Amino acid sequence: MQEKITIALPQKIRSALDVVLAEEGKSANELINQAVADYLFFRELRLLQERLTAKAHMRGIFNEEEIFNLVS
Numbered sequence: 001m002q003e004k005i006t007i008a009l010p011q012k013i014r015s016a017l018d019v020v021l022a023e024e025g026k027s028a029n030e031l032i033n034q035a036v037a038d039y040l041f042f043r044e045l046r047l048l049q050e051r052l053t054a055k056a057h058m059r060g061i062f063n064e065e066e067i068f069n070l071v072s
Helices: 011-024 028-058 064-071
Strands: none
Touching: 011 028
């Protein structure tokens, strides 16, 4: 089920959005849905990276080279 929300965009962002919509042949709904989905995905990825980095630091691992040495 889809739920509607209303957003307000500054004119500069709305104008840029209109250009992209015309170039890509997408509706505002499609583009904004994809943008929100991408944001949520990358937010979850960032939070996971933060949690794993904290765990690695607790184990004395501070950079990618140390990880490589452990798994090689």
